[in-house]
Amino acid sequence: MSKQTINRISHLLKHWPTDAVRPASVSVQTYLQSRLPSTQPQQQPSPKVEISEASLNALSSLLEDRYARRYPLPPKLRRPASNPDHYDNVVKEFEEAPGRDFWGRVGKRLRGLFRFT
Incomplete structure (x- = not known):
């Protein structure tokens, strides 16, 4: 995973609002955290699933309210x-x-x- 991707995921993790109603196990933070490489050595290396550039772009767009500004509700x-x-x-x-x-x-x-x- 490239350093730029890790930085983008870290930025999203830091700025994404928490959802008090949704359980933590299905939150966006948990999903993004699972995509970051772990710093501690694991007994059995689990296969890490990469996050696509399109997914990162979509999450960044949602974080910036790009669609709410582009298509305001009447x-x-x-x-x-x-x-x-x-x-x-x-x-x-x-x-x-x-x-x-x-x-x-x-x-x-x-x-x-x-x-x-």
Whole structure:
């Protein structure tokens, strides 16, 4: 693996935002970390799968929000007339979910089952 590829993967690892909802075993950081050469000697060398240049370019594009700037969402799509706060509520729920304890999850589920408004 070339030094430039290692530097690009390290840059992506350092700047990629963590996802509090997704398990660490399937995160982008874990995927990229598995593509870096290990510094400690292993008992059995496992075959390292190289990451393609196209994959690195795609991840860099996503990190820089290149597609969001090139193809911005129209306001009507972001805030539909039927429920203008829907996507804001989804984002708020994703931010609150990791910190919720067992009883908080049970209460949230019961409130979802029995909506009286």
